[in-house]
Amino acid sequence: MVTGSDLVPRLTMQYEPATYRRRIAGHDVIIHCHHYNARLQRTIEGARGIDGKGILVGAAEVVFGDQLARALRPGDDEVTRWAVAELLYRHLGFGRIDLSRIGEGIVTADSSHFVEGWLAGLGETTDNVCSFTEGYLQGAVHAVTGAAVRVREVECMARGAGRCRFEVDRGERPAVAANHKEPAIASPREPGGPYAKSAHVDEQAIIDAVVGMPMIGDDAGLIPAFSVYLANMPADFYNRICIGFVEAMRGLGRDKAAIRLLVSDAEHCGMNTFRGIMHSPEWDGLIAPMVRDRADALHAIIAISNALGWGDWHVTAHTPRTLALESRYGYEAVGYREYRGLAAAPQCAMLTGVAAGVMELVYGEGTVEERYGTFSAREERCVGCGEPSCNFAVEQVE
Amino acid sequence: MHREKVPACVHPETYKYFLDRDAVISTWQRLAARWGEPRHNPSFRTMEIAAPRFTLRATVLGNPITVLRRRECTAADVAELHALLGYGE
Numbered sequence: 001m002v003t004g005s006d007l008v009p010r011l012t013m014q015y016e017p018a019t020y021r022r023r024i025a026g027h028d029v030i031i032h033c034h035h036y037n038a039r040l041q042r043t044i045e046g047a048r049g050i051d052g053k054g055i056l057v058g059a060a061e062v063v064f065g066d067q068l069a070r071a072l073r074p075g076d077d078e079v080t081r082w083a084v085a086e087l088l089y090r091h092l093g094f095g096r097i098d099l100s101r102i103g104e105g106i107v108t109a110d111s112s113h114f115v116e117g118w119l120a121g122l123g124e125t126t127d128n129v130c131s132f133t134e135g136y137l138q139g140a141v142h143a144v145t146g147a148a149v150r151v152r153e154v155e156c157m158a159r160g161a162g163r164c165r166f167e168v169d170r171g172e173r174p175a176v177a178a179n180h181k182e183p184a185i186a187s188p189r190e191p192g193g194p195y196a197k198s199a200h201v202d203e204q205a206i207i208d209a210v211v212g213m214p215m216i217g218d219d220a221g222l223i224p225a226f227s228v229y230l231a232n233m234p235a236d237f238y239n240r241i242c243i244g245f246v247e248a249m250r251g252l253g254r255d256k257a258a259i260r261l262l263v264s265d266a267e268h269c270g271m272n273t274f275r276g277i278m279h280s281p282e283w284d285g286l287i288a289p290m291v292r293d294r295a296d297a298l299h300a301i302i303a304i305s306n307a308l309g310w311g312d313w314h315v316t317a318h319t320p321r322t323l324a325l326e327s328r329y330g331y332e333a334v335g336y337r338e339y340r341g342l343a344a345a346p347q348c349a350m351l352t353g354v355a356a357g358v359m360e361l362v363y364g365e366g367t368v369e370e371r372y373g374t375f376s377a378r379e380e381r382c383v384g385c386g387e388p389s390c391n392f393a394v395e396q397v398e
Numbered sequence: 399m400h401r402e403k404v405p406a407c408v409h410p411e412t413y414k415y416f417l418d419r420d421a422v423i424s425t426w427q428r429l430a431a432r433w434g435e436p437r438h439n440p441s442f443r444t445m446e447i448a449a450p451r452f453t454l455r456a457t458v459l460g461n462p463i464t465v466l467r468r469r470e471c472t473a474a475d476v477a478e479l480h481a482l483l484g485y486g487e
């Protein structure tokens with residue numbers, strides 16, 4: 001009998017220091033917090049005139065169907081395959097699902113990254129919020145049995161239920177799509193720079209410490225670190241939902257508004273997440289002793305974001321009113337090229353928003369809402385358009 | 399001792415509890431007796447006790463203690479913790 005601990009080595013994280021990418025079961029994963037993930041979901045599902053929920057469910061189905069298939073082995077029996085599906089979900093930090101009754105078409109979850117994110121950041125809701133888990137389960141059923149099913153959440157902890165409950169519908173539906181990307185965009189060979197550094201902040205020590213943290217789900221499948229819940233999300237998922245959202249909105253002539261919404265979510269996230277991080281014991285223990293002024297804090301924040309896999313980005317110029325950053329292998333730009341080919345316009349909404357949010361946090365005053373919009377960021381060049389690097393310029397708004 | 403609210407996405411009611419200097423060791427002893435010995439994270443120079451309803455985390459100096467509540471945390475859980483910390487409203 002195969003036990004859970006025997007399966008864990010299949011999900012060992014491989015870290016690539018040159019690009020800060022983390023790879024689990026054949027997929028690059030990016031670490032974001034529950035706040036960002038819930039906000040992104042609300043933006044995409046809340047847009048009128050498009051099937052935002054379908055975008056989320058479809059992306060999770062394709063991406064996790066693929067990732068789970070890569071974690072399975074040819075000799076696995078069905079019990080083992082379901083065990084890997086439960087483990088991958090928990091290991092990545094999405095919570096805890098119980099697949100013991102999947103044969104009857106019932107799945108329950110008593111812990112959820114998305115429910116935590118929704119309740120902490122967005123408050124009470126009258127809707128079930130676990131679209132992500134519906135998609136994950138559809139992908140899991142496909143990876144384990146080859147079947148294409150629909151999974152629907154019928155009770156949700158976000159609405160006060162004791163646990164989330166899902167039903168599997170095995171009726172007719174289209175086949176599960178493949179996660180088609182090509183050609184792969186290789187990471188840059190030559191080092192970038194020159195980059196601005198802080199004399200006091202040992203960025204590599206910060207990166208080593210964060211990378212050395214065991215970023216895997218606890219018993220409840222959650223990753224509480226830096227005073228947030230983190231999760232290892234495949235870059236492909238973010239790219240599929242963001243590209244899908246912008247393209248769906250383009251059909252309504254609203255693609256520019258869609259990009260603005262994605263930038264805004266990241267701007268809020270940049271402020272909220274790093275504000276929490278700057279008050280965390282981890283910051284007090286390792287980072288605060290290195291920080292003498294606000295510029296040091298900014299360099300430390302960028303180092304943490306690199307260790308989380310956000311962008312392989314670095315400061316090229318910095319004053320209290322301006323910031324310039326270069327990213328050479330951000331997942332948004334690289335993912336766009338791999339899914340869609342060359343882009344007509346820059347694609348890195350998350351990094352653009354975070355660049356502004358970080359300046360608002362470090363140099364702004366007042367509440368998050370008072371700081372919001374006091375810096376503006378734009379992406380001037382993008383790897384997605386065939387440029388060698390993405391370049392971001394942030395300025396204080398007069 | 400006193401506490402200060404800190405911003406944390408994990409729970410809106412997140413506080414740092416600042417212990418009196420001469421109470422730090424005995425407080426951690428009481429917490430360890432209730433929920434187990436603290437685990438150390440040398441790369442961040444932090445220590446923590448993971449209780450079922452909250453995580454108690456501090457730098458290796460043990461003070462202040464950040465209490466990160468889980469969503470299931472009840473008023474009774476908080477009252478028990480406050481008694482162990484010696485914190486009164």
Ligand SMILES: [Zn+2]
Binds near residue numbers: 112128153156158
């Ligand atoms: Zn739910």
Ligand SMILES: [Zn+2]
Binds near residue numbers: 346347
């Ligand atoms: Zn870009």
